[in-house]
Amino acid sequence: MTATGERNALDPEPIQSRLRALLDHHPDGPLPDAALRQIRTSIAPDHRSRPPSTGTLKERAQRHEAESAAARAELIESIHAVDPTPEGLLEFGRHVRRNVEPSGFASNMGAAEFAMAPGAIRAAAEHLLDTGTSLAEICIGLNLLSLAPRDGDSERIRIFIPLGRRIEGTAIKALGRIGRAGPHLAWAAERTPVYRRLGAVQAIWDLPEREFSELLYALPVKQSADLVQMFSALDSRPEGLQGDRRFARILRDAARPGALEAEPEALALAAQLWDEVRYGRCALLGFAPGEREMTTAGFQALLASPEASASVDAALAATPEDPDLVWLRMRLNRAAHSDPPLPRGLAVRVSVPRPSIATQARTHLLLDGVPLVEAHFQRGHSGRPETVLHDGRGLEALAEPRDVKIGDTGCVEECCGAFRAVISRRGGLVEWEVRDTVLKDPPTTRLTFDADQYDAEVVRAAADFDWEWPARRAARLLRERIGAESELMSRWECELAWTGSWSPDRSEMQYSFYYPKRPSGNDAYVQFSAARDVPYVPEVDDGAVMAVVDRIIADLRTTDPKSTARLSGGSREYAEALGFPWPP
Template sequence: MSDAGEREALDPRTFLEHATILQFAHPDGPLPDGGRPYPDAEHVAGLPRTDEPYAARKRKLVDVVTSVYEAEPSAGRACGLLSDALTSMRVEPRFVGPLAEAVASVDPAWRRRVGRELAYRSRERGKVTVGLALLSGVAGPRDAAPVRLLGLLSRHFGETAIRVLRQIPGAARDLVWLAERSDPWRHAQAVEALCSLAEPVTFGWLLREGVRPGEPSVTNARTIAETVGLADVVGDDEIGEDVVEQAGQLLVATTLRGAGNAELRRYNDAPTALARFARAAGRMSATFDRYAMIVSLLADLHVGQAATLKWPGDELGWVRATLERLLDQPAWAGVLDLAGRSTDPAIYQRARWASLVRTTCGQVPLPELSMDDEHSRLAIRVSVPDPALGGAVETSVFVDGRPVVAEVFAAGPAEEPEYLLGPDHRLHAEVEPHEVRLAEADCTEGCCGALYVTIERRDGEVIWRDWRNPDRSSLDLPTVRFDVGQYDAEIARAENDHSWEWPDRSVARLLRARLREHPDLLGRWDCHLGWVAARPDDQGRVHVSYFYPNQPAGVEGLWLQFVAVIDLPAGDPEIVADEIVRRITDADPRRQQWLTGGSAEAARQFGFDWPVRH
């Protein structure tokens, strides 16, 4: 047998066979690189490319499929005609929705027969895609197994397979099977589908596995809580400690400001679920992960969305106090002490975070009356998320003890302290009014808005007025007046308070200051500082961004962005910052491994290789 013949005999003949073989080799998934390389890699590379817009390409595919149906209603003969027509076409996964909608009125039997033939027997991804689109809404129980196998090829068929499975009666367990073996994005899509089905048989899995910390599925947290009836689950007198922990983790996920539609304030049963969790939390034996979970909830109960809920009576204070007392018990205090002595840097830093958050929560001002009949009181605290969960470090602003940003803006976190409390002194009040952005949507301001306020100093007081959100014309907040002495003192205290920082963040602050104060350090290489960051979920590193030769904002011409990712040595932050400055600037910082942005043309012009995007 020739080499080519041997390869053909060994290689899978269809995509379904390809998925089956890979699943046998990787039974718990997800498949490496989403199942690539695909069997048709050479075929796809040879397909003609076109400059036609998306709408035209989508329309062409719909026309091909519908014209074959109209010309040949016999499914057996239509399979061959449609297969031949698709051989020379590039079919993208995003065509599935429009195609499924376009063929919704087509004979279901025709769609099932042709869809199965294309999806299960094709060696070309475009034909498999069209086959799955035809099966959408008409597939039966016998299709669940092959469709879920194709869904393992997540880079091309994952989302489409989930679309088909969610419409097959009794396929909820197949969605669970696929979710368990999927990459983070497809896992989140499968969880969303399971929530829409609301099959009680999946509720236990949704509570245990529906949210993966730090992954896209966090956006489903509120929907999961509503689907499984979390408030009733955690209120069960027979609840076990593992279920209490799962409920707590789900509640934490709903508090994350980056959780999009998981936003806690939209969960109607949130006060009930939180109160019942507080009652049940004592059932759990003490572990450090559980300690950190409760600390995250306490932080939100003091400075986040939970603090803004409509609590009956003094129940908010009771929930806070109950959880605080639990963490003060010897067994729970012991796990924190043990974590604080850990030689594992991640555990040690997380323990330090937990201690700092508990201290900060104790300093948060309670709702209180104004100083007098005219003036409100300002208080500022920095909120740091659990390093194991990631998220933004926020500047929490309190007016008369109320977390004003959390109350009126749910699309994203408050601005970071480096932005509001840094060297630009954005919260300083001057005679000349200026507008300050207090929060921005996770996506972008242009997409889902931001929260702005105008600040001015007038006649011995500081005035916050003209609140606005570009995404909401209905925002109507009252003008707030502060005593100038109290306001200035609180701003000065907040700007000089770095007790919330962990060592990486301190190094980042010092790096930013040195590179701003001495622009010639990067300037000798014609580079210009962008941003410097140390992230809670990326312990032991700082990221330094800079541009060459121009910054992109308001500049015409070519430019490149570099991001130096620096592993930090142990030591005093001042000494470490000086060492990092030397490491970046003593030699040319325009290094290939740090090139992250700009354009391929700029890279070519300046003698760099444009990074390959995977």
């Protein structure tokens, strides 16, 4: 039997207990994303029972506003009515779990709304956080705890940030209420999977200036350098990043011999910063003359050291399929060789991020060593090689002006715009006119290049595929083979749509195709997708890659690909019209 006020042994394990167990099992670095995703999935609210929305957009908005106000009032009333005994708190937790939606008001309640003693507020908050198994319990518990804080509450709150989504935002707001949030946000950023750090990193950047500076100088060199790298990776370039001397000094110090240990996480940071200082936003920091080159050389020397190789090889021996370790081994291999010096005028370089960042490769366009997109486009990053170098005529300069996308925001251009260059040739010069397309009257920057130097660099960059991982190379070669033999698809009344390898899963090559043809007008169509395993290894074996492509091509000669691929696009109506069952 269960004593009064205690959680039943058959109830789900509290979220806080699950997070603490994860932290104990993984004392350093980001928590495993798969484990966090499992927790998020288990607490996601179920919206399937809701009736469909009706009425105009304005009517739906008004109805939603009224429902939210009523729910807020009911929640506040239930908090006022909490009986702070163990049995009363247990009943309150059940009420929140069963009846309260984790809406935005859960993180916006203020102390003025509660005519309650701080002790009663804390009792309700602590119970929700200690026993909560739902999104609503945690969000409301975090909010209430910040209204009656005590020493140590920031540590209790910050452990929820790595979960992301609404809990992350609520926890960050709660830390802000308590104050002195910087060290706790930095801890949370370091413990959050790399591609989910945006909320914590942005909150650090938004700290009051004095607290921000104190945090930077209080952190160990690795953590402060890691923060600079995180700021550089934000979707939009933070105001003030360009020309910042503090960040330049932090990276200079991190690149000095002995500043970073030759262990995988520190080496991964060094590898990221090596690219960032050479080609990315960190190239724009306030380096004194010669400091940028010295910082770059320092990171490269660490990556090329025997200690780094021994450390990474030992880690790979223990977990040979860890994609971040494979990537790091590739970066160490590259660091062991000197890159060709940047030419005057235009230089094109491709950087490949670690898989856990979940972003694609980027094409950096450097003008006399300064990254062009990063310097002029605050809202996004450099574009992908497929877009910049291989879409149509790539960066080729013709007498007829061509409009080429060279940077994007991570969203579709029709929604969020992009960074574009109008490229043209006039005699012995190539001219660029670059602009941000989302701006109503975008200011334009005009650039000129020596045509011979420009042509040579563009041809070299378009032919350089050393940056590819095996599955990415397989995708390119498959695309080229099918493009050269169109009958491979047309014999089955199909048309190739896409080939590629997503950065987070570099051991898989994917391709998709349309039937009966590419979408046009109101004609019925469906899309199919297929995938092939291509091991992610530090050195690309062209023979093994070509063998994968050859097998796909051989199959296409004899077997209808619709019979083996999965239906992945179109609509139920189109699928049924074309004779295919829509997937459940």
